[in-house]
Amino acid sequence: MNHREILRASELLLAEELAATLRHRQNNHIAAVRNSAFYIRQKVTRATTLSSDDPRVGAFFELIDRELVSASNALPAQARARTVQAGKLQASMVGSLLWPLVGDARCELRILVDEPVQVPDELGLAVALRCLMANAVEALEPAGGVVTLSSQRTAGGGFLEVRNDGNGFEPEVLERAREPFFSTREGHLGVGLNVAARAIALNGGRLELQQEPGGAVARLLLAEVG
Amino acid sequence: MKVLIVDDEHALRITLAANLELAGAITVEASDGPEALRLLSTHEVDLVITDFQMPGMNGLELLRAMRARSIEIPVIMMTAFALEDQLDQAIGGGVFAVLSKPFDVDRAWRLFARAAERPAVLVVDDAPEVLSSCVESLRAVGVRAESASTAAEALERVRTGTVDVCVLDLCLRETTGDALMEGLCAIAPSLQVIAVSGYQLPAMVQKMLSRGAQTFLPKPIDPRELVRTVAFARSRRA
Numbered sequence: 001m002n003h004r005e006i007l008r009a010s011e012l013l014l015a016e017e018l019a020a021t022l023r024h025r026q027n028n029h030i031a032a033v034r035n036s037a038f039y040i041r042q043k044v045t046r047a048t049t050l051s052s053d054d055p056r057v058g059a060f061f062e063l064i065d066r067e068l069v070s071a072s073n074a075l076p077a078q079a080r081a082r083t084v085q086a087g088k089l090q091a092s093m094v095g096s097l098l099w100p101l102v103g104d105a106r107c108e109l110r111i112l113v114d115e116p117v118q119v120p121d122e123l124g125l126a127v128a129l130r131c132l133m134a135n136a137v138e139a140l141e142p143a144g145g146v147v148t149l150s151s152q153r154t155a156g157g158g159f160l161e162v163r164n165d166g167n168g169f170e171p172e173v174l175e176r177a178r179e180p181f182f183s184t185r186e187g188h189l190g191v192g193l194n195v196a197a198r199a200i201a202l203n204g205g206r207l208e209l210q211q212e213p214g215g216a217v218a219r220l221l222l223a224e225v226g
Numbered sequence: 227m228k229v230l231i232v233d234d235e236h237a238l239r240i241t242l243a244a245n246l247e248l249a250g251a252i253t254v255e256a257s258d259g260p261e262a263l264r265l266l267s268t269h270e271v272d273l274v275i276t277d278f279q280m281p282g283m284n285g286l287e288l289l290r291a292m293r294a295r296s297i298e299i300p301v302i303m304m305t306a307f308a309l310e311d312q313l314d315q316a317i318g319g320g321v322f323a324v325l326s327k328p329f330d331v332d333r334a335w336r337l338f339a340r341a342a343e344r345p346a347v348l349v350v351d352d353a354p355e356v357l358s359s360c361v362e363s364l365r366a367v368g369v370r371a372e373s374a375s376t377a378a379e380a381l382e383r384v385r386t387g388t389v390d391v392c393v394l395d396l397c398l399r400e401t402t403g404d405a406l407m408e409g410l411c412a413i414a415p416s417l418q419v420i421a422v423s424g425y426q427l428p429a430m431v432q433k434m435l436s437r438g439a440q441t442f443l444p445k446p447i448d449p450r451e452l453v454r455t456v457a458f459a460r461s462r463r464a
Contacts, residue, residue, distance in 0.1 A: 020307065023306065023307055024279065024306045024307060025306075026306075027306035027307065027326075027327045027328060028235050028237075028238055028306045028327060029237075030327070030328045031238050031241075031304075031306065031327035031328035031329065032235065032237035032238045032241050033328075034328040034329075034331075035238070035241030035242055035244070035245055035328075035331060036241045036244075038245055038331040038332075039241060039244045039245050039248060042245075042248055043248075065330075068328060069328070072327075072328050
């Protein structure tokens with residue numbers, strides 16, 4: 001695993017997350033419109049002579065349906081060209097690899113627990129950690145502070161954790177943090193956490209965000225790999 | 227037919243309900259999982275149609291909560307596709323079928339009507355241990371399943387009209403899988419067949435797939451894979 005691979009995987013996961021978010025929103029809207037058109041068409045056909053008087057009425061209902069189907073297929077259903085490789089991630093290794101990509105002169109990186117954790121997708125989780133570390137560094141701006149990394153095995157698997165000793169999440173920010181395109185910072189897209197959540201979900205784990213005494217915690221929880 | 231529609235998207239919910247009512251169904255609506263569970267405790271319904279991705283409790287969690295309360299009503303999962311792999315878990319968790327949004331209401335209606343009848347999966351195998359493990363793994367996630375250990379028994383079960391999917395062993399003692407499949411499909415032309423075998427018999431598999439078998443599962447059968455394959459077979463027919 002090197003910087004180039006991590007950056008390339010980041011781009012792919014970001015593109016996948018954006019496409020998935022847009023597809024989800026768009027398909028929900030399209031489904032409602034398609035259902036409405038279907039209902040109106042049934043009513044028009046049953047209760048009026050509109051369809052038989054003017055063939056364009058029926059033709060246009062067909063057209064609405066066709067166009068909506070095309071629109072819903074505009075975004076690819078799935079983009080999974082990335083090869084996934086299992087491996088072990090450890091806080092010290094992750095730190096030395098990723099800190100040069102996200103670190104800041106005003107911030108200090110510390111390793112708290114440093115156990116190797118078995119992961120099904122090394123690169124995907126490195127991308128997720130990169131997002132979480134970048135968020136931690138940004139949360140400490142402009143004064144700087146301490147970012148802490150941990151990797152720990154547990155009975156059910158393990159977790160990788162990123163902490164920062166800043167002011168932590170405001171309650172309303174914590175509530176909305178997982179919304180795609182939500183950011184408290186100017187010039188930010190607001191999908192970093194979504195990319196991290198996607199990378200971990202694809203590996204059967206989950207992202208946990210917590211406000212703990214002493215700062216904000218983001219934790220990637222992994223189930224044991226069978 | 228009485229249907230519970232669960233979706234946090236109001237527009238989707240009311241337009242789907244309108245179409246189902248137009249087709250003659252009675253609908254109840256819930257905007258999230260907990261509300262759906264409350265309604266299920268007071269309403270008799272034949273079918274639950276739920277969105278997969280909802281804030282709080284998602285469709286899979288709702289399905290699990292229903293099964294934990296011994297509510298065995300069939301569940302159809304709607305998805306606008308966001309996290310495909312989580313959806314895969316839901317499919318392995320015992321949904322009747324999956325429906326991609328947006329969908330064709332006419333075709334969806336046929337799927338709903340079929341699900342509400344609670345058809346069974348028929349497992350045909352002359353090895354008793356395979357038979358019982360397949361039936362058990364389907365029942366464990368609330369999928370209705372029956373067993374037949376002979377061709378005559380299988381034909382009889384399909385004749386009752388309550389079977390929509392058949393998990394069929396290619397190598398039965400008294401007959402071959404493709405001959406039996408032909409007999410079963412003559413009785414029920416819309417029957418979905420999933421062929422299974424402990425041996426790779428390329429010619430036979432090819433023959434069955436070309437005659438309309440949905441898919442081939444090698445033995446030993448992975449229980450989750452079986453559940454998933456059944457749900458996919460039912461979804462494809464929609």
